[in-house]
Amino acid sequence: MKFVDSASIFVQAGDGGKGCVSFRREKYVPKGGPDGGDGGRGGHVWLRTNPQLTTLLDFKYKNKYIAVRGVHGQGARKTGRDGADIVIDVPCGTIVRNTETQEIIADLTGEDQELLIAKGGKGGRGNQHFATPTRQAPRFAEPGQSGESLTLQMELKLMADVGLVGFPNAGKSTLISVISAAKPKIADYPFTTLVPNLGIVRYEEYKSFVMADIPGIIEGAAEGKGLGLQFLRHIERTKILAILIAADSPDIALEYQTLLGELAKFDEGLLHKPRMVVITKMDIAAEDIEIPVLDTSLAVLPISAVSGQGIKELKDELWREVSGRIRTAEPAEEGVG
Ligand SMILES: Nc1nc2c(ncn2[C@@H]2O[C@H](COP(=O)(O)OP(=O)(O)OP(=O)(O)O)[C@@H](O)[C@H]2O)c(=O)[nH]1
Ligand SMILES: [Mg+2]
Missing domain, CATH: 3.40.50.300 (P-loop containing nucleotide triphosphate hydrolases)
Structure with a gap:
């Protein structure tokens, strides 16, 4: 028997990129100030209702959704690019539970409703942010934060009159x-x-x-x-x-x-x-x-x-x-x- 109207998927948002440790290098300025750029944000994972869909069957074939991490920061204050978001289409009427806690996260009944289900990690700040009058050459930067991840239990109860x-x-x-x-x-x-x-x-x-x-x-x-x-x-x-x-x-x-x-x-x-x-x-x-x-x-x-x-x-x-x-x-x- 096919269970097309319930499914379990794993979603993982991207980690943030690392902040960069870098110092300005210019001609005639042998030791410039810190100019390490920030890391980009990791890709988010979204759920979006699509009125064209009437089953959760597709999730039998693909049940892992992992977004990429943000790009690391670079020298010359260059911020890394954000990781691309993933948007997962689900039918209207999908009830989403956190598998671990069994708590209902959302009941997606509307058309074109979007839900941020796993947040990408923030990028770390580059060393340009950490210079102080007493510490003019910070040799450190922040790491990126981890992206959220969780397993979702989805159940479909179609919306019809x-x-x-x-x-x-x-x-x-x-x-x-x-x-x-x-x-x-x-x-x-x-x-x-x-x-x-x-x-x-x-x-x-x-x-x-x-x-x-x-x-x-x-x-x-x-x-x-x-x-x-x-x-x-x-x-x-x-x-x-x-x-x-x-x-x-x-x-x-x-x-x-x-x-x-x-x-x-x-x-x-x-x-x-x-x-x-x-x-x-x-x-x-x-x-x-x-x-x-x-x-x-x-x-x-x-x-x-x-x-x-x-x-x-x-x-x-x-x-x-x-x-x-x-x-x-x-x-x-x-x-x-
Ligand atoms: N003569 C006649 N045949 C019909 C009519 N409605 C449906 N049929 C026939 O009855 C058969 C079954 O029709 P379906 O619409 O597939 O029946 P269903 O209730 O959806 O069946 P399941 O999906 O198996 O539950 C088909 O051969 C249809 O052509 C009707 O009004 N008159
Ligand atoms: Mg039929």
Whole structure:
């Protein structure tokens, strides 16, 4: 099983360059004053959120980030160059912990958010700074300071408004592909989606919301069946859940209960989120399909990604819920997302 939504990396900022010990040498001035320049600062290490990213998978292949040190100072008061900074791109929604203390350093939820995670060491001062009336020829300079280093534990909980939940093959990726610009892989076998996809759904002019498509879940996911429940962490912060069930399901009510059961095993709080049911693949539904009443307060929307049936109504309903314009009988519980 791939754990793409957590990763551990080591970051080390550069050390500062050494200050220089040097004395001015000019023609006719046999013994000039101290002119040793300062060392440059070591390179910093930054984290930066990149809305294009939806997994921490890249860190499986590269998990050490070491910035270079500052250049040492030189004679003639020449300051050494600073070491180049390293910027590490992470997805929005990355929670960063110090592995050693387990303390949360940051929850990077914004777009293009930057965080200085390891500070480069200051350069040492050159001997030009240490001359005094009684010590006109200091033969020493400061060393550079060490750059910070630490091991980070990162966990991703994607930032999205709507989370799609359903059995494999329910049509989650197909839905996100027709209502957003996301182009996920779609196929008629289970577990096509292995990493989450995010799509921006445009609604009228200037309005939009973000939808997350995650791998399918099956009965027993809590015990590790299928891809397990690890991806459910990505819907912990969504405002609402859309539960997708295919119209050709052998038992819609049972499928619904099974999904809720698995959600609850992962996090009871997920059941407190507002949710709706989307019956997909209506174009291949039996003529006499009867959609059972699952819950009287629940919106149930029949759609077909193929014919376009119900897509507009679904977008309307999603927008209403996401923008919080209507409140259902039960107030949406705060603090679970
Ligand atoms: N006829 C019809 N087929 C659909 C519709 N939506 C999806 N499908 C088909 O159902 C199959 C599964 O679709 P996906 O979108 O990959 O399903 P998924 O829920 O993302 O599946 P996993 O990623 O495996 O969890 C594909 O063959 C789709 O073409 C629909 O509205 N009508
Ligand atoms: Mg899929």
